[in-house]
Amino acid sequence: MSVHDTSGTPDRDPGETDLQASITHAIAHAIEHDQLVLHYQPILDLRTDSVHAYEALVRWNRPDVALVPPAEFIPVAETSDLICRVGAWVIDRAARQLADWNNDTGNRRLIVAVNISGRHINTPRIRDDVAAALQAHDIDPGQLVLEITETVHIDEHAMDHLNELRGLGVGLSLDDVGTGHNTIDQVSRLPLDSIKIDLTYIDPTTPALRETLQQLVDVAHSLGLAVCGECVERDDQLALLRSLGVEAAQGYLLGRPTTAQELDGRLSRQEPPAGEPPSGES
Ligand code: C2E
Ligand code: MG
Ligand code: MG
Numbered sequence: 001m002s003v004h005d006t007s008g009t010p011d012r013d014p015g016e017t018d019l020q021a022s023i024t025h026a027i028a029h030a031i032e033h034d035q036l037v038l039h040y041q042p043i044l045d046l047r048t049d050s051v052h053a054y055e056a057l058v059r060w061n062r063p064d065v066a067l068v069p070p071a072e073f074i075p076v077a078e079t080s081d082l083i084c085r086v087g088a089w090v091i092d093r094a095a096r097q098l099a100d101w102n103n104d105t106g107n108r109r110l111i112v113a114v115n116i117s118g119r120h121i122n123t124p125r126i127r128d129d130v131a132a133a134l135q136a137h138d139i140d141p142g143q144l145v146l147e148i149t150e151t152v153h154i155d156e157h158a159m160d161h162l163n164e165l166r167g168l169g170v171g172l173s174l175d176d177v178g179t180g181h182n183t184i185d186q187v188s189r190l191p192l193d194s195i196k197i198d199l200t201y202i203d204p205t206t207p208a209l210r211e212t213l214q215q216l217v218d219v220a221h222s223l224g225l226a227v228c229g230e231c232v233e234r235d236d237q238l239a240l241l242r243s244l245g246v247e248a249a250q251g252y253l254l255g256r257p258t259t260a261q262e263l264d265g266r267l268s269r270q271e272p273p274a275g276e277p278p279s280g281e282s
Pocket of ligand 3: 176196198230
């Protein structure tokens, strides 16, 4: 698969490589031509054993190409302010989807979490993008959670922006805690409501890893933060989360990311999301 075709009219940044420029322009073209799509992955509330939230994950539906995963274009978008346009599109589309689900189900408590780059958080426009989406789609601010991954350094202005976002009433979560990008130090520094811990490398049968997880959970809880364990693929990982008093879980064991259309029927019938077969997402 190639994401390197040039589309649209180039508008060069000095220092940008030809390859980067062509990918950047192809992504800008994708936003303008409505080629981005969101898939939604269920998040299980372990206290009630019900799905209370979905994480919106972007994909690029390139014509004549298999669905492009975010790892193949988000890092390029993050090298320029293009990531803010991607983020604004994601926030608006997720808010619109929430409004549709609110209308269809009459349930205004469902939460959608979106991923926001540190680069977008560093700009004052993050507040405007969130406020515009909340107003345009008339959703409760508490229904929207911003997941922050610090692949781009969060600067000193970001703290003000995060506090403004909290003032709007949206939830803030730190993604990928413990993976190297987001350290335990960040957890105490940022104004957060929750953290997500990636369980990919957490094997419950290894005491040292279990210990690490326990420490992360304890620090979060001591700061009053809820914890979600993600990338849960096995029953023993889920059992470990429960034993540590973790509030939420997400992963292929509980349901794969899927389209909004696929979820519409389940939400209106109040069915729990079924785990899809490994090749289920495309
Ligand atoms: P993330 O936010 O940590 O999202 C979780 C990733 O893990 C998703 O990959 C999801 O499909 C995958 N995953 C979920 N459950 C399991 C599991 O049980 N096992 C395994 N192995 N993986 C699982 P995806 O959708 O490819 O997204 C990758 C990353 O791309 C995201 O990590 C996030 O950092 C970034 N991303 C996705 N959508 C957006 C977006 O709209 N904006 C930005 N800025 N970044 C995004
Ligand atoms: Mg995330
Ligand atoms: Mg994550």
